[in-house]
Amino acid sequence: MKIKTKKSEIMEPLQIAQYFISTGSTLPLLSNILFEADADFLYMSATDMDISVRIKCKVDKVETQGKTTISKKIIPLIKEAPEGDIRIDTDKSDNTKVTFGKSSYKINGLPAEDFPALSLDEKKLDTVKMPQKLLKEIISKIYYAALKDTTKRNLNGVFFKFEGNKIEAVATDAHRLAYYKTEIKTGVKSKFDYIIPLKTINEIVKVLSDDETKEITINFYDKVVEFQLENMEIVSRIIDENYPNYNQVIPKEFTAEASVSKDDLSSAIRRASTITSDKSKIISIRIEKNKLYINASAQDEGEAFEEIDAKYDGEPIEVSYNAVYVMDVLKVIEADTIEIKLISSMNPGIIKGKGNDDFLYVVMPIRK
Amino acid sequence: MNTRKIIHVDMDAFYASVEQRDNRDLRGKPVIVGGTPKQRGVVAACSYEARKFGIHSAMATATALRLCPQAVVVTPDFRKYEEASSQIHGVFHEYTDKVEPLSLDEAYLDVTDNKLGIKSATHIAKEIKEKIYERTHLTASAGVSYCKFLAKIASGFKKPDGLTVVTPDRAQNFIDKLPVGAFYGVGKVTEKHMHNLGIRTGLDLRKKSLEFLKENFGGSGEWFYNLARGIDDTPVITEWERKSVGREETYPEDIIDMDEIKSYLEELCFQVEKDMRDEDKKGRTITLKVKYFDFVSITRSVTINRRIQSGALIYKYILELLPKTLAGKKKIRLLGVSMHGFEEIPKKIKKDQLELPFK
Numbered sequence: 252m253k254i255k256t257k258k259s260e261i262m263e264p265l266q267i268a269q270y271f272i273s274t275g276s277t278l279p280l281l282s283n284i285l286f287e288a289d290a291d292f293l294y295m296s297a298t299d300m301d302i303s304v305r306i307k308c309k310v311d312k313v314e315t316q317g318k319t320t321i322s323k324k325i326i327p328l329i330k331e332a333p334e335g336d337i338r339i340d341t342d343k344s345d346n347t348k349v350t351f352g353k354s355s356y357k358i359n360g361l362p363a364e365d366f367p368a369l370s371l372d373e374k375k376l377d378t379v380k381m382p383q384k385l386l387k388e389i390i391s392k393i394y395y396a397a398l399k400d401t402t403k404r405n406l407n408g409v410f411f412k413f414e415g416n417k418i419e420a421v422a423t424d425a426h427r428l429a430y431y432k433t434e435i436k437t438g439v440k441s442k443f444d445y446i447i448p449l450k451t452i453n454e455i456v457k458v459l460s461d462d463e464t465k466e467i468t469i470n471f472y473d474k475v476v477e478f479q480l481e482n483m484e485i486v487s488r489i490i491d492e493n494y495p496n497y498n499q500v501i502p503k504e505f506t507a508e509a510s511v512s513k514d515d516l517s518s519a520i521r522r523a524s525t526i527t528s529d530k531s532k533i534i535s536i537r538i539e540k541n542k543l544y545i546n547a548s549a550q551d552e553g554e555a556f557e558e559i560d561a562k563y564d565g566e567p568i569e570v571s572y573n574a575v576y577v578m579d580v581l582k583v584i585e586a587d588t589i590e591i592k593l594i595s596s597m598n599p600g601i602i603k604g605k606g607n608d609d610f611l612y613v614v615m616p617i618r619k
Numbered sequence: 620m621n622t623r624k625i626i627h628v629d630m631d632a633f634y635a636s637v638e639q640r641d642n643r644d645l646r647g648k649p650v651i652v653g654g655t656p657k658q659r660g661v662v663a664a665c666s667y668e669a670r671k672f673g674i675h676s677a678m679a680t681a682t683a684l685r686l687c688p689q690a691v692v693v694t695p696d697f698r699k700y701e702e703a704s705s706q707i708h709g710v711f712h713e714y715t716d717k718v719e720p721l722s723l724d725e726a727y728l729d730v731t732d733n734k735l736g737i738k739s740a741t742h743i744a745k746e747i748k749e750k751i752y753e754r755t756h757l758t759a760s761a762g763v764s765y766c767k768f769l770a771k772i773a774s775g776f777k778k779p780d781g782l783t784v785v786t787p788d789r790a791q792n793f794i795d796k797l798p799v800g801a802f803y804g805v806g807k808v809t810e811k812h813m814h815n816l817g818i819r820t821g822l823d824l825r826k827k828s829l830e831f832l833k834e835n836f837g838g839s840g841e842w843f844y845n846l847a848r849g850i851d852d853t854p855v856i857t858e859w860e861r862k863s864v865g866r867e868e869t870y871p872e873d874i875i876d877m878d879e880i881k882s883y884l885e886e887l888c889f890q891v892e893k894d895m896r897d898e899d900k901k902g903r904t905i906t907l908k909v910k911y912f913d914f915v916s917i918t919r920s921v922t923i924n925r926r927i928q929s930g931a932l933i934y935k936y937i938l939e940l941l942p943k944t945l946a947g948k949k950k951i952r953l954l955g956v957s958m959h960g961f962e963e964i965p966k967k968i969k970k971d972q973l974e975l976p977f978k
Contacts, residue, residue, distance in 0.1 A: 425974045495977040530899060573972060599975060615973040 252288050252317030252341045256310040258334050258351075264295050264306040265326045267483065270454045272323050273299030278367075283320035285366045286339070288313045296366070302451045302487040303369045311336075318363035319345045325358055369475055369486040376471045377443065379413060381435045383467045383480070387459040389420045390452055392583050392610050393429035397422035397449045405492035409452050412444040421497045427576045427614040428497060445476060446494055451487035458483065501613055502599050505592040509538045509563035510605055513589045516543070516559060517581040523547040523555035524574035532574035533617050538591070539567045547574070570596040571617040577602065580612040622787060624740035625855065626728040627762045627770035628747060630707070631779035633724035634664035636757050637703055638693045649674070649690040656681035656692075663695050667779060700724075703755050710750045714743055719855045727767050729855035741784050748782060766851035768803050769793070790849040795822035802846055804839055812836075821847055864900060865908075865957025866890045873912040873950035880946050880954065885934050887956040892930035900961045901926035905933055907940040908955030916953070919943045922960060933958065 265284070273281035285296040290313060296305045319341040329337065332351050340348045345360040390409065398406035403425065412419040416438035420431045447455075455478060459467070468479040478485040524532050528549040537544040538561060545557040570593060581589070586604030593600045596616055603611040630636070634652040639645045649669035654660015660680045672687035684690060704723040711718045714737075717729035730743050737743050744761040751759050762773025764785040772793075773783040785793050799818055800810045816835060818824050824832075825847040832840035845851065866887045874880055884907075895901065903926045910916040919940040927933065937956060 423975065425977070426972055428975060497977075500975040500977055597973065613975065615975055618971045618973055 252286060252319055252339070253313075253315035254288055254293055254310050254339050255312045255314060256293070256337050256339065258329060258332050258337055260310055261293070261295075261308060261337070262329055264308040265329055267306055267458060268295045268297040268304060269323065269326050270457060271297040271299065271302060271304040271485075280320060280361050280365055280367070282323050283361060283366070284323060284325065285318065285320050285363055286341075287318040287363065288316050290316060296368070298367060298369065300367060300369070301448065302454065302485065304454075304483055304485050306483040308482070317341065319347060319360050320363050320366050321347050321360045322358050325349065328356060328358070369488065371470075371472060371475065371477060371486060373473045373475075376473065377413075377439045377441055378468060378470045379435070379439050380437055380466055380468050381418075382463060383459045383465045384461055384463055385433065385435070386467055387456060387461065389418070389431050389433065390456045390459075392431050393420055393422040394449065394452050394456065395422070395579050395583075396424060396427050396429035396612070397452070398424035399449070404490055405446060405494055408446040408448045408490045410444065410446050410494045410497075412442075413439045414442040415439065421494070423495070423497065426573070427579075427612065428500065429580065429610075429612050430497065430501065431610050433609055443471065444494065445471065446490035446492065447476060448487060448490055451485070455485060458485075500599060501611070502592070502594055502601060505594055505601070507538060507563070507565045507568045507591075507593040509543065509561045509565075509591045509593075510588050511543050511559055511561040511591065513581060513584060513587055513604075516589055517578065519545050519557035519559055520574055520577055520581070523557050524578070526553050526555040527574060528552065533571055534574045534577070535569060535571045536591075537567065537569040538563050538565075538593075540564060543591075568593055568596070570600060572600075572614060573617060576614050580614075584610075622765045623729060624731045625764055625767055625770040626730055626740055626744050626747070627767065627774040628707075628711070628726055628728065628744075628751075629760050629762075629771075629774045629778075630724035630751075631758045631760055632664060632666050632670075633703075633757070634695055634700055635666035635669070635693075637699050638696075639666060640756050641699065645691060645693070649687050651680060651683055651690050651692045652695050653680050653692065654694070656684060660692075665690075703757060706754050707751055707759070710747055710754065713750075714747065717855050717857055719857060727770065727855045741782070744782055744784075748780075764790070766849070767853055767855065768846055768851040769849065771803070772797065772801055787849070794847060794849055795820065795825065797821040799824055802843065803851075804842055804846075809836065809839075863906075863957045863959035864891060864894045864898065864902065865906070865955060866894065867908060867953060867955030867957075869910075869953045870951075873952050875947065875950050877947040880941075880951065881938070883954055884937050884941070884956065885930075887954060888934040888937060889930035891933060891956050891958055892928055895928045895958060900958075901928045902958030903927070903960035904958065905936040905940070906955075906957045906959070907937050907944070908953070908957070909944045909946060909951055910953035910955075911945065912950040912952050914952075917944060926960070 268284050281299060287294040293308045293310045294305055295308060296303060328349060335351060337351045345362055347358045347360050349356045349358060394409050397409055401407045406424055410421040416434045418433050418435060422429050470477040475486055475488055520534060523534050523545045524547060526547050526549055527533055535546045541561055541563055543559045543561040548554040580602050584604040586607055588605035590603050590605050599613045599615055601611055601613055635650045638650055638652060649672060650666040651662050651669055653663040662674060662676050662678045662680055662683050664676055665674045669687060669690050674683040674686055680692060700723050711726060711728055714733045714735060715728055715730050719727040730740050733743060740763045744763050748759050748761055751757060758780040760774045760778045760781040762770040762783050764770040764773055765787050769785045769790060773785045776783040798820060799805055799813045824843060829844045832844050836843060904920055904922045906918050906920040908918045921936050921940060
């Protein structure tokens with residue numbers, strides 16, 4: 252393989268590939284990037300065996316077609332290279348020569364034939380197309396609520412349910428749950444659902460564009476899912492487990508419903524949580540006639556007290572939450588006014604933006 | 620607060636039972652585990668057969684043999700006891716990780732929230748006793764109650780192989796009849812003092828006012844006042860929680876220069892901060908350890924009224940402790956900084972975070 256390219260052409264694809272390179276794998280091949288050059292394009296692939304990416308990359312000129320794997324050391328090297336022409340030239344024993352300006356580097360590689368790939372050869376079950384911007388919006392609104400560890404495997408991902416034109420997406424760590432529903436123009440033929448690993452979601456969200464016109468195609472297979480963007484394909488294993496019945500924990504009837512300015516609420520909580528202990532960011536929220544009070548205290552630190560104007564006309568109610576859980580959702584709500592809907596200090600409560608019923612957040616209190 | 624469920628497990632004549640288990644010839648005989656009279660040894664443990672002669676632990680072996688000349692003296696083999704102990708702890712941890720070991724053969728368990736979700740602590744105690752017997756062929760006695768004080772007394776109630784439960788509604792009656800010597804914190808001296816004041820039973824103790832007890836027993840007065848009413852909130856503290864976090868360093872050359880000493884100490888303080896951060900701990904007791912060139916080693920501690928983690932703060936307290944040593948006057952070969960008195964809050968908070976009611 253012999254190619255002539257520019258730093259500006261390959262830097263971004265290399266950085267994307269870097270997200271997908273396995274960290275801490277014992278297989279040396281997985282710390283490499285697969286380079287494949289055909290007549291027109293260079294393709295870079297990286298995988299950690301759970302998720303893989305293949306990026307199409309336009310280069311100046313493919314002088315000799317071929318393929319090899321190159322150590323990930325090429326990424327910092329290209330990053331440090333000056334703007335301008337770069338030549339990548341691989342010999343028969345997979346050693347690659349990288350030259351630019353007056354610099355010349357040799358990077359050892361391994362044969363491309365052994366590079367593992369997540370196979371797609373099962374039957375494609377269905378496919379869906381949507382604007383990248385919409386998928387980015389769905390993910391950003393909910394994915395922080397997913398379980399960060401694998402103690403419950405089925406929660407360590409984001410749940411998607413497709414039915415005709417409808418999409419529902421859910422993330423939960425069993426303490427709070429974020430729910431998003433929307434519709435797309437061309438839906439799926441059937442009805443099915445998938446749990447996409449959080450690791451995949453974290454990478455996908457980085458590569459999705461905010462451009463309204465760019466689309467993503469998602470192909471569903473039995474055990475994997477493929478995301479097709481204009482210049483890359485991402486294949487990920489799915490979490491092959493049952494997702495909990497989230498409808499049943501989203502309360503429908505409430506004893507207290509208040510609304511309050513989002514900015515007032517988030518700045519008050521941010522301030523009050525400075526007085527909580529590092530580990531347990533407990534804040535108490537008390538809602539009375541047209542007032543919302545926030546109280547926090549830490550044994551060795553002190554006490555916080557905040558008062559905010561609210562719209563509320565019910566019995567006083569008090570409930571304690573982990574401030575982080577509340578802040579997480581306030582960060583992603585766009586509406587100026589927040590609705591808080593409660594049942595009691597022991598039941599799930601709902602936080603949502605006023606006038607938007609497509610996104611809601613359920614949070615469990617802390618027992619006082 | 621919900622009623623806790625505490626079990627105190629106490630192995631029956633542990634060392635002696637292990638020896639009798641492993642040596643058929645010792646069974647049914649008075650056995651003393653301990654040092655020989657020649658070594659001026661004392662009794663570490665003795666079998667129930669030996670106890671009938673009035674032998675008890677900590678007695679000089681020579682005295683014990685005068686009481687019971689036919690007793691067999693066995694040198695302790697701690698490897699065997701440790702092995703049995705770890706088997707026993709294995710059983711405990713099948714039910715809960717909240718285990719506070721008091722010695723190789725005795726531990727408190729908090730089974731309020733146990734791993735198997737068993738509601739009855741009595742049931743758990745019974746299973747633990749059975750499993751201990753299955754795995755070690757040794758018997759244990761267990762006491763079950765809502766606090767450590769009563770669980771411990773209960774385990775000693777029907778020894779060996781006993782199981783005694785003190786429920787909250789029976790507790791007061793149980794405590795009233797106890798001799799004061801059985802109360803936690805009442806040693807020989809206090810017991811005599813109490814007797815002189817006419818306090819012989821739990822009931823006598825309960826009749827005394829808080830002021831009276833404070834006047835006569837100082838800081839312990841309130842403790843006794845509460846115990847007589849069955850109030851004992853002391854938590855079951857696992858070994859992990861009790862552990863201290865510390866760093867020490869032996870220097871290649873003895874040091875005398877104060878600036879040098881201070882800079883080494885500051886470094887140690889920040890290492891301790893890092894260790895505490897890693898373990899998510901904050902401590903309230905700061906200890907300075909100094910070993911002089913002649914290998915004489917001293918420690919100086921201070922306990923403050925809040926828990927800290929910051930290396931800068933630890934260093935501030937270490938500097939206050941430093942004048943209590945001979946630093947600067949006598950050459951030093953080792954310096955150490957450690958912290959204890961940790962809080963258990965992190966675990967508790969997690970527990971109190973309610974879960975979504977998925978079915």
